[in-house]
Every structure is written in structure tokens, then in C-alpha cells.
Amino acid sequence: MNNSLKGIKVLDLTRVLAGPYCTQMLGDLGADIIKVERPGGGDDTRGFAPPFIKNENGEETDLSAYFCGANRNKKSITINLSTKEGQGLVKKLLSNCDILVENFKTGTLEKYGLGYNDLKSEFPRLIYCSITGFGQTGPYAARPGYDGLIQAMGGVMALTGEPNGEPMKVGVPIGDLMAGMFASVGILAAVRHQITTGKGQFIDIGMLDTHVAWLANQGMNYLSTEENPERLGNQHPNIVPYQVMPTSDGYIVLSIGNDPTFERFCKLAGEEQLINDPKFKTNADRVSNREFVTNTLNEITKRQTSSWWLSELEKQKIGCGPINTLKQVFSDPHVKAREMVIEMDHKKTGKAPLKLIANPIKMKDTPPSYRLSPPLLGEHTDEILSEALGLSEGEIKQLKDNGIV
Numbered sequence: 001m002n003n004s005l006k007g008i009k010v011l012d013l014t015r016v017l018a019g020p021y022c023t024q025m026l027g028d029l030g031a032d033i034i035k036v037e038r039p040g041g042g043d044d045t046r047g048f049a050p051p052f053i054k055n056e057n058g059e060e061t062d063l064s065a066y067f068c069g070a071n072r073n074k075k076s077i078t079i080n081l082s083t084k085e086g087q088g089l090v091k092k093l094l095s096n097c098d099i100l101v102e103n104f105k106t107g108t109l110e111k112y113g114l115g116y117n118d119l120k121s122e123f124p125r126l127i128y129c130s131i132t133g134f135g136q137t138g139p140y141a142a143r144p145g146y147d148g149l150i151q152a153m154g155g156v157m158a159l160t161g162e163p164n165g166e167p168m169k170v171g172v173p174i175g176d177l178m179a180g181m182f183a184s185v186g187i188l189a190a191v192r193h194q195i196t197t198g199k200g201q202f203i204d205i206g207m208l209d210t211h212v213a214w215l216a217n218q219g220m221n222y223l224s225t226e227e228n229p230e231r232l233g234n235q236h237p238n239i240v241p242y243q244v245m246p247t248s249d250g251y252i253v254l255s256i257g258n259d260p261t262f263e264r265f266c267k268l269a270g271e272e273q274l275i276n277d278p279k280f281k282t283n284a285d286r287v288s289n290r291e292f293v294t295n296t297l298n299e300i301t302k303r304q305t306s307s308w309w310l311s312e313l314e315k316q317k318i319g320c321g322p323i324n325t326l327k328q329v330f331s332d333p334h335v336k337a338r339e340m341v342i343e344m345d346h347k348k349t350g351k352a353p354l355k356l357i358a359n360p361i362k363m364k365d366t367p368p369s370y371r372l373s374p375p376l377l378g379e380h381t382d383e384i385l386s387e388a389l390g391l392s393e394g395e396i397k398q399l400k401d402n403g404i405v
Helices: 018-028 084-094 147-153 174-197 207-213 216-225 259-269 283-288 290-301 306-315 326-331 333-337 381-388 393-401
Strands: 009-013 032-037 052-054 060-064 074-078 099-102 127-132 201-206 242-246 251-255 319-322 341-344 354-357
Touching: 009 018, 009 084, 018 032, 018 074, 018 099, 018 127, 018 174, 074 381, 084 381, 099 174, 127 174, 147 174, 147 207, 174 201, 174 207, 201 207, 242 290, 251 306, 259 283, 259 306, 283 290, 306 319, 326 333, 381 393
Parallel strands: 009 032, 009 099, 032 074, 099 127, 127 201
Antiparallel strands: 052 060, 242 251, 251 319, 341 354
């Protein structure tokens, strides 16, 4: 298959999520990924379980679901980076790589002679992407970064949760994921530069930076007022109604983005008098009178069932949707039609397919591909050492006996 990044080779020194998510994205787009892991233990997420993936008999394997979510399209080799021999193997692998991605704490790889400044002269074409909690500079640079604390320090927890409740983190590790996404964008830009100039460069991704970057409208709300936005639960800071609404048998999300849509909603609800009411007439009026408007509309939506509202609102082209569980998400006909779940063969699962979340990028000519299922620890060590580095069976055995790989 002709993938966008076919022929691009990546040495992946990442673990947990931000880095592996970035390199999986590159792998889906066609890059060849060599994942370097610790001998004996590997990526920490191999132990982030349960749940474990089940085999064809419904029995749990030792394959972590967490690990599988960010490590397809990679070959795994084990190398002890703390040894001179291990560091030498990394440099030999780099002679045939275009990109190195790592997410060790700032300064760690420099101790092993594998920092960017250690490598840039020998490998001038190398794109070196470092993903850390706080970046390479600034007063927090030496601190370790974890998704939860980044969400706290980056402001999103102060924006999330009920107005009178405790600050709340997002239900998925969005700090890690967005750092990985920004890293992949930076790498792709650097690849373009590398192709046109023959030169590599250093990419410094700090999770706190990327977290601040995606504060988006809420960040701009603060910058324009210098006032901390209040927590609004499920309500939108700039649009009303754009929130969870109660129905007679549950809840839906109602998303009314402009005044003509609100007029259609009022007519559907049989509440035309609200159209010219000074508290409801424009979005600015509704935002200024948020509590009164919300309470009034909540009583209106409680009159009908969720299914009635979803059906009738959709007929009127009014934004709405159910609040789905993950079971409902993955059984949704649209999600299925968009092929957002893929199945791959895996040694651990036998005849049962390994289900994975698909790459959401849809490309006509060079779509993502799924060539390799998430690897076993060190599954490709012998292959890489023999084929990529030309080592003999005896040399590989000696490296294993010495704990290098």
C-alpha cells in the first residue's frame, strides 16, 4: 500500500502514552517504527492492567489492552540503554533512521550520550523529537510530567466539573494524547524540511505547552477579560443552550449555535413567545441570563422523551445527540460505517481477532494501514539485529547473555 510516510524510518524510544501515540500515528501513515524497550520489562503500559486482552477461549492473556491501544505498526527490540554496548546499538540503528522520538525526563538521554547535541553532528539529517512534561527550558524543565498533574497545572481541571463541585479531570488522558498529536504534526513539518534541505532538527514538545495551546476559546476568554472562567459543568461558556438537557426519561445534548436555530427550537417546542423575549432573543441575551434561560428550557425539554426530542430535533436540523456509553458508541451504525474499529491477528489471541480503535484520518490515495499488530516484548530483536545491523547468531547470543538486549 502506498502510504504517505512509506520509506520513513523512526527509532522509537518512547513509552506509556504521549510518545507511543505519536509514533503509532506515524506508523499508521506508513513509517517503519522500531520500538526500543527495556529488557525484561519493556514499556510500562505492558503492566497497566487489567483489562488484559482475551484469547480465542475467552481466557485472559498477559497482553495489556492499554499497551495495544498505542503500539501497532511497530517492531519491538529490547536494548539496555544504560550500557555502552546498548548505546552503540542505538547509534548503529540511527544510521538508517530519519527520526528519533523519545519521552524520557529532561536530561536522561544526555547521560547516555544519546541527546540531540550528542548525535546531531554524526546524524545531520536526524529529526529528533523530545516529548517531556514541561519542555527543555524553563523553571519546571527537570520535573517529571504526568497526565493528571498536567491537566491540573494546565487549567482544564479548573474549567471542568460542576460549578459547586471539585475540579475535575477529563475522563481520558487528554494531556498525553494532545502532546502526541502536536508532536506528530511537528515531525511531519520537519520531514518536509528534511526532504527539501537535507537537514534534521530538534523538536521540543512540552505537555504543559500543548495543554495551554488547546485551552482555545476558554484561554481566549481569560486573555480578553483577565477573569478566570467559572466551571459550568456541561454548559458552554459562550453559547446557550449548548449543554445537557433533561428529558422525561433521561438526558440528551442540545447544541444550538445561532439565533435562527433557536427560533426553530422554540417553534418545535410550542414556545414561540420566547423568540422575542429580551432574555432569550439573541445568544448574548441567553448567555447573560444563563441560569434563568437554562431553568426555563429544562422544564420544556422534560415534557418529552429523549427519543422524541432526538427525532424531532434532527428533522428541524437542530444539533442534538444521545449521551452514549462506550457500548453504544462502538455499536453505533455511523461509527461502524466509518470503520472506527479494526481487527488484527495476534499471536496471543489465536483465532480471536484483536480489536483496536482505528486511525480517524481518511485519505483517498494514501490512507492509514495496519500492517503489524502490537508487538510482544522484544519480538523483533533478532530480526532487527541480524537484518538491520548484520549481526551473527553468535553475536546476538552474546548480547543477550550480557543483558544488553
